[in-house]
Structures are given as structure tokens and as C-alpha cells.
Amino acid sequence: MGIRSLGKRYRSGESIVRQGAAGNCMYVIQEGQAEVYREENGREIRMAVLKEGDFFGEMSIFDREVRAATVKALGDVRILTIDKKTFMRRIQKDPSLAFDIVRTMSQRIRQLNCDLAEMRARETET
Amino acid sequence: MRRSSASIEDRLTAGLSERFDPVALENGSRVGVIGGGPAGSFFSLFLLKMAETIGLDVNIDIYEPRHFVHKGPAGCNHCGGIVSEFLVQLLAAEGVRLPPEVVQRGIDSYMLHMDVGTVRIDTPLQEKRIAAVYRGNGPRDAGPAPTRVVGFDRYLQDLAVSRGAKIRRQLVNQVSWEEDRPHVHCSTGPSEVYDLVAVAAGINSNVLQPIEGLEFGYRIPEAARTFICEFHLGEETIREHLGTSMHLFLLDIPHLECAAIIPKGDFVTLCLLGDKIDDSLVTTFLDAPEVRACFPEAIVPRTVCHCFPRINIKAAVRPFTDRIVLIGDSGVARLYKDGIGSAYRTAKAAARTVVFHGISDEAFAKHYWPTCKQIDADNSIGRFMFTVSHVIQKTRPTRRALFRMTATEQTRTGNRRHMSSVLWDLFTGSAPYREILLRTFRPAFVARLGWNLVAGNVAPGNLASANGQPTNGDANGH
Numbered sequence: 001m002g003i004r005s006l007g008k009r010y011r012s013g014e015s016i017v018r019q020g021a022a023g024n025c026m027y028v029i030q031e032g033q034a035e036v037y038r039e040e041n042g043r044e045i046r047m048a049v050l051k052e053g054d055f056f057g058e059m060s061i062f063d064r065e066v067r068a069a070t071v072k073a074l075g076d077v078r079i080l081t082i083d084k085k086t087f088m089r090r091i092q093k094d095p096s097l098a099f100d101i102v103r104t105m106s107q108r109i110r111q112l113n114c115d116l117a118e119m120r121a122r123e124t125e126t
Numbered sequence: 127m128r129r130s131s132a133s134i135e136d137r138l139t140a141g142l143s144e145r146f147d148p149v150a151l152e153n154g155s156r157v158g159v160i161g162g163g164p165a166g167s168f169f170s171l172f173l174l175k176m177a178e179t180i181g182l183d184v185n186i187d188i189y190e191p192r193h194f195v196h197k198g199p200a201g202c203n204h205c206g207g208i209v210s211e212f213l214v215q216l217l218a219a220e221g222v223r224l225p226p227e228v229v230q231r232g233i234d235s236y237m238l239h240m241d242v243g244t245v246r247i248d249t250p251l252q253e254k255r256i257a258a259v260y261r262g263n264g265p266r267d268a269g270p271a272p273t274r275v276v277g278f279d280r281y282l283q284d285l286a287v288s289r290g291a292k293i294r295r296q297l298v299n300q301v302s303w304e305e306d307r308p309h310v311h312c313s314t315g316p317s318e319v320y321d322l323v324a325v326a327a328g329i330n331s332n333v334l335q336p337i338e339g340l341e342f343g344y345r346i347p348e349a350a351r352t353f354i355c356e357f358h359l360g361e362e363t364i365r366e367h368l369g370t371s372m373h374l375f376l377l378d379i380p381h382l383e384c385a386a387i388i389p390k391g392d393f394v395t396l397c398l399l400g401d402k403i404d405d406s407l408v409t410t411f412l413d414a415p416e417v418r419a420c421f422p423e424a425i426v427p428r429t430v431c432h433c434f435p436r437i438n439i440k441a442a443v444r445p446f447t448d449r450i451v452l453i454g455d456s457g458v459a460r461l462y463k464d465g466i467g468s469a470y471r472t473a474k475a476a477a478r479t480v481v482f483h484g485i486s487d488e489a490f491a492k493h494y495w496p497t498c499k500q501i502d503a504d505n506s507i508g509r510f511m512f513t514v515s516h517v518i519q520k521t522r523p524t525r526r527a528l529f530r531m532t533a534t535e536q537t538r539t540g541n542r543r544h545m546s547s548v549l550w551d552l553f554t555g556s557a558p559y560r561e562i563l564l565r566t567f568r569p570a571f572v573a574r575l576g577w578n579l580v581a582g583n584v585a586p587g588n589l590a591s592a593n594g595q596p597t598n599g600d601a602n603g604h
Contacts, residue, residue: 003361004226096474
């Protein structure tokens with residue numbers, strides 16, 4: 001993880017974004033992994049592990065809300081920032097730029113639906 | 127011309143276009159792409175990606191005789207090799223990540239060298255957002271690399287192949303028009319007929335003359351000669367002397383528009399752009415003390431590889447007709463900056479037109495040509511800005527003001543970096559020239575420039591307090 005890498009280096013355990021903070025950019029993992037946590041009732045719940053090529057923080061670009069989760073470096077990681085201004089301006093001229101992001105968001109919603117269905121099923125069984 | 131009515135019906139039903147062009151690609155259509163550099167690979171990649179979204183199955187042949195795996199000019203595309211901050215972000219959003227074997231050095235800052243001093247301008251978020259890449263597989267005398275090296279062009283080509291494009295290692299020497307279809311002729315093998323031909327051969331290719339001869343109105347872009355060379359310094363020396371910065375020079379040398387030293391792995395690339403680049407200008411530039419100061423013991427090492435490629439400085443006339451479109455440098459490119467970014471923009475606009483609007487002259491005129499015109503119009507503003515830059519290059523008081531204003535801004539945090547942001551975007555190609563020019567009309571910019579013009583020249587010694595390194599002459603007020 002040296003001179004031939006893009007983005008900014010974060011040390012293991014370092015926070016890249018914090019839940020509740022304002023956000024005006026999204027992130028793409030260039031090297032390494034990151035873990036996503038959500039704080040609920042004072043407890044940190046691990047939601048996902050992201051790998052090279054995955055992006056996060058995109059929701060704040062589209063909905064103007066604060067960050068929905070905390071993302072920390074899992075081991076040393078390199079992250080590239082995509083500015084909201086750069087991205088949204090370009091999307092006005094080239095809507096297809098958002099295609100990969102929309103597809104990934106769609107996959108994430110699909111996964112959430114599955115998780116929710118499994119949780120409901122478990123609740124019904126108990 | 128073939129009318130693919132079924133395909134049109136499908137697309138109209140799908141609501142993709144209110145008035146879809148009657149001349150369109152359909153399932154099984156053949157597309158020939160001449161040139162496997164960034165424009166050709168981007169076009170193939172985006173065409174296949176967009177076609178997939180609407181269930182359109184097309185076959186793409188990319189004609190590229192080079193493998194981009196040989197060292198030296200034979201495997202190179204003769205370019206400075208900078209992927210701009212803007213393009214790095216867009217590619218990341220497209221799902222195209224540039225891995226360490228492609229990025230020869232991540233750039234996080236610019237060093238601006240003038241006779242009045244040197245100032246460092248950091249990226250807005252202080253992260254490496256500019257990629258220095260090889261367009262081939264490294265300079266001629268490179269020897270075995272300590273780490274795996276993949277040229278940018280080869281990387282993009284492999285991405286296009288992974289999406290389904292086929293590479294034909296043949297040199298195209300003629301494009302003809304027979305029976306309502308473009309035919310591609312190579313020095314070996316029979317000619318091939320295509321439903322669409324995309325020409326992404328660059329400005330230095332011989333295939334552009336036959337295309338001009340097709341008499342649909344295409345005129346080859348006006349070009350200027352540039353100089354590119356490589357020096358071997360070794361990674362440690364580069365880290366010590368050049369760091370992770372791209373080095374730019376604003377020197378009073380006639381006919382020189384832009385000069386940059388770009389660190390890459392064990393090598394540095396020197397790029398000189400202007401309207402009359404020749405051996406004498408190169409010698410004058412390398413003899414300049416500001417340039418020599420970038421090298422160990424102020425000695426410029428011998429070059430290991432060099433070339434005088436041409437870049438286009440004016441747009442092509444009418445780079446499209448029925449079933450033929452010219453993209454990248456064969457069409458339009460940004461003036462002196464971001465050639466790879468122009469390849470991306472024109473390739474994507476052409477792919478979008480082909481998939482969603484059709485392949486007729488009318489479709490390209492309506493949906494592709496506006497992107498080219500926008501780049502060309504912006505270049506006119508760019509020409510004006512480079513004229514202003516000439517004035518700054520020639521006038522010492524304005525150089526002092528520019529240096530002082532930038533250096534002072536770099537010591538501050540926040541958004542009050544007026545000159546730094548203008549220089550950053552001008553040098554990186556991160557913003558259109560129009561947008562940069564408008565920023566210089568803001569009252570705050572004008573007021574600060576005026577103040578620095580006074581402060582920097584009444585007491586030039588004040589430069590020493592800024593975040594730059596003034597030359598001894600200026601630090602002493604000489």
C-alpha cells in the first residue's frame with residue numbers, strides 16, 4: 001500500500017465516516033477492507049464488511065440525510081473520495097454514470113428484504 | 127441502408143426513446159473499433175455495458191496491432207500519462223478501479239515552479255486523486271520492473287475484452303464504403319464489413335487520411351508537436367526530490383505553453399506542450415535553473431526514451447456520418463489537458479448515441495456532436511486563458527503576485543483558496559476552462575489578486591513568509 005495507490009490511507013480501526021455526521025461525498029475502497037457498524041441503544045452492531053471496489057456513503061449524496069452508519073478500516077485500507085458536486089454535476093449530463101450505483105443499491109435493498117424476511121420468520125417460529 | 131424495424135419497435139415499446147433512429151444496431155450487429163487506446167476501449171466497454179442493460183447483443187472487434195506489453199515506443203501510446211482527478215472519480219463511480227500495477231504513482235499535489243519561487247498546491251482533500259500511468263509498458267531502457275506493471279491502455283483493453291470485445295492484432299490501412307456498409311481493410315487478411323465503425327485511432331495514425339477521403343465532410347484535427355521523454359532516477363531519488371507531486375513550470379520560454387515533470391515508479395516523464403516544440407526549446411527548458419533544481423545535484427540525467435508525438439489543438443470537422451463515428455483525438459480533445467478524459471467523454475457520448483438513439487448521421491449530429499462542440503467551445507476559452515498565462519509568464523510582477531497569493535492561501539484552511547483552486551483546475555483539467563474563467567471574475571479573487579500585486583512587488587521579501595520557497599533573489603527583494 002505505497003506510492004502506486006490512489007486515495008487516502010486509513011489505519012486499522014480508524015473511522016472513515018461516523019454515524020450521524022453530515023456527508024457530502026461518497027467513498028470507493030481502492031485497497032483493503034472496511035467494516036460497517038450501526039449504533040443502536042448504545043451497542044455497535046456490525047452490518048457488513050466491504051472489500052476492494054465496493055462503495056459506501058452514497059445515500060448521503062442522494063438524500064441529504066446524515067450518515068446512516070459508521071465505517072471503520074478493517075486492517076490498513078485505501079479509500080478514494082468522490083465529491084458530491086463533481087458526481088451530481090456529471091450525472092446531469094450523463095445519467096448512465098449512476099447505473100452501477102443504482103444497481104448496487106438495488107442489490108443491497110434485495111439483501112435487506114431477504115434479511116428482514118428471515119428475521120420475521122424466526123420471530124414467528126419463536 | 128438496413129432498417130432494423132424489430133429492434134426499433136422493441137426499443138420504442140421499452141420507452142427508451144421517443145423518436146428512435148431508424149438506422150440502429152440490432153442483435154448480432156457487428157461493430158469495428160479502429161484503435162485500442164483509451165477511446166477505443168472506453169467506447170467498447172460502454173457500448174457493451176449499455177447494450178446489456180437493454181438486452182442488445184452486439185459483436186465488437188477492436189483493431190489494435192500493439193499489445194502494450196513491450197517496453198519503449200513500440201508498445202506505447204506516446205502521452206504524458208496522467209489520469210485527472212476528475213476522471214479518477216468518474217471511473218471509480220463507473221466501477222473502474224485503477225489498481226497499483228496500473229498506477230505508477232498516486233499524485234497528491236502540484237509543485238508550481240517559477241523564477242520567483244516554488245509553491246506547493248495540495249489536493250482539496252489531501253489524498254492521492256491523480257494517477258500517473260504508463261501508456262505502454264514503461265520506457266525503452268527500463269529493465270525488469272521490481273513490481274508487476276500493467277500499462278493503462280492494456281488495462282482498459284482487457285476490461286473491454288472481459289465484457290466481450292474481441293481484439294484483432296491487425297493494422298488498419300483503409301476504410302471504404304461499399305453497399306451501404308463501412309468496410310475495414312488491413313494489410314493482411316480479407317476486408318471486414320461492419321454495421322458501425324468507430325475510429326479511435328488517435329491523431330498520429332495513417333488511417334485518418336483514407337477516412338477524410340470518404341468525403342462525408344470529415345477534416346483531420348489541426349495538430350501541434352509535443353515532446354515527451356523519460357529519465358531514470360530510481361524510486362528513492364524520486365521520493366526525495368520529486369515526492370508524490372506533479373511538477374509544473376511557468377517559465378518565460380517562447381512557444382512553451384505547458385511543461386510538466388511527472389514521477390512514475392523508477393522514472394520521471396517530462397512533457398512539453400506548445401505551438402513550436404523543437405530541439406532548441408527542449409535544450410533551453412532543460413537548462414533552466416528551476417528545472418535543474420528538480421534533479422539531484424541540479425544535473426539533468428540522460429533520457430532513456432523520448433518521442434515527439436502530435437496532439438490536436440483544434441477539433442475535427444464533422445467527425446461522424448451514417449455508420450461511422452470518430453472519437454478521442456481523432457475527433458475532439460481538450461486543449462493541452464486531460465486527453466484521456468476527452469477520450470472518456472467522447473467515447474461515452476458516442477456509445478450512448480449508438481445504443482439509445484441510433485447510428486445515422488442525424489443521430490450522431492443530435493446526440494454525439496453536442497459533446498464535441500462543448501469541448502471545442504471550452505477550448506476557445508482555454509486558448510484565452512493560456513494567452514493570459516503567457517502574460518504572467520512574461521511579466522515578473524504578475525508572477526510575484528500569483529506566487530504570493532497562492533503560497534499565502536496554502537497556509538490557510540477552508541474555502542478561501544481562490545488562486546490555488548484556479549491553478550489546480552487549470553493544471554489538472556478537473557474543471558472546464560469556462561468555469562475556471564468565471565471564478566477569476568469574482569470580486570474576492572480580483573481584490574486579492576490586486577492586493578498581492580501590490581504587496582508582492584512593493585516588498586517582495588514578504589514572499590518568504592508564505593508557504594512557498596522563494597528564490598534567493600526574490601527573498602532578498604532583488
